Amino acid sequence: MKAMILAAGKGTRVRPITYTTPKPMIPILQKPVMEFLLELLRQHGFDQIMVNVSHLAEEIENYFRDGQRFGVQIAYSFEGKIDDGKLVGEAIGSAGGMRRIQDFSPFFDDTFVVLCGDALIDLDLTSAVKWHKSKGAIATIISKSVPLEEVSSYGVVVTDEDGRIKAFQEKPSTEEALSTNINTGIYIFEPEVFKYIPSGVEYDIGSQLFPKLVEIGAPFYAIPMDFEWVDIGKVPDYWRAIRGVLLGEIKNVQIPGHEVAPGIYTGLNVAVNWDKVDITGPVYIGGMTRIEDGAKIVGPAMIGPNCWICSGATVDNSVIFEWSRLGPGVRLVDKLVFGRYCVDKTGAAIDVQAAALDWLITDARQAPPVHTPLERQAIEELLGTNAS
Secondary structure, three states: OEEEEEEOOOOHHHOOHHHHOOHHHOEEOOEEHHHHHHHHHHHOOOOEEEEEEOOOHHHHHHHHOOOHHHOOEEEEEEOEEEEOOEEEEOOOOHHHHHHHHHHHOOOOOOOEEEEEOOEEEEOOHHHHHHHHHHOOOOEEEEEEEOOHHHHHHOEEEEEOOOOEEEEEEEOOOOOOOOOOEEEEEEEEEOHHHHHHOOOOOOOOHHHHHHHHHHHOOOOEEEEEOOOEEEEOOOHHHHHHHHHHHHOOOOOOOOOOOEEEEOOEEEOOOOEEOHHHOEEEOOEEEOOOOEEOOOOEEEOOEEEOOOOEEOOOOEEEOOEEOOOEEEOOOOEEEOEEEEOOEEEEOOOOEEEOOOOOOOOOEEEOOOOOOOOOHHHHHHHHHHHOOOOO
């Protein structure tokens, strides 16, 4: 069976991660989120998968290639151009991406599934497709019920008692919401849907195709399902996803590595004297990371591979990406460190290099900064600690 993963977006709401990592490649404890989607699709018999790519397309293509090692077949549809010898992404909308593939050669010749490439899901796709066919639907949205106080963060789907879609509400207030069922970005289509998607123009599934289907009275349905769905569309969402995995709240993601103590997991060859550090789980520490004596880590926390946590540094409820060096005495609470950026859990980012704080957070592959006694004293005063 055939499916499509939407992977062309720039991921502006997950910056700074998406400056160098496309959204489908954002790691959930070292494993790209799109890899989980491939596993789900394969599990339910969807083994021919199209992926539209644009922003940082080569990152996705070089990792997944033809899909063979994941037990599926993958092909890619690039959206963009070459400008001065460089690939420049120009996404053409989710429905436009579908249309481009179909115009190239009619790939979608039977019922097919479309998934957004930025969510962790654990869904019975087989049952959903069976329901879709039983309704004679041209299109079906997989919806999910959320608490009323959360509806303002999502697109709300309004249906009649038979599940037929009557209207949509984009991020309504709790007072205005006509439903608590939200659009999860998981769709089932029949090839007939391409009658309503124009060729050669930018066209979106949610804001253009779906309202058109409602307008013409097409057999268009939503099925509310109870399943695990973790959206990572924004930095706070990603933060919650990592916490959820470490706390055991997300059941379909296993913490990698070896559990060296209750709630403490490590990759290969971590350099640490366990009796000289203060670590409280749940914590994951990637391979070839060095934790110096006197460091403190309070979970839930993730420290990526090849990091260097210096003596006196504290990592508390934080996510540290690979190749990060946290200087002596640095105290990070509720922070995400990605390259030269330090982000709080609301998504507000500080460019530590531009802020002249790059002596606090550096690349672990660089030589450690050397400070004069006066500089060291200033650091200690600034941090309120001994920055040895």
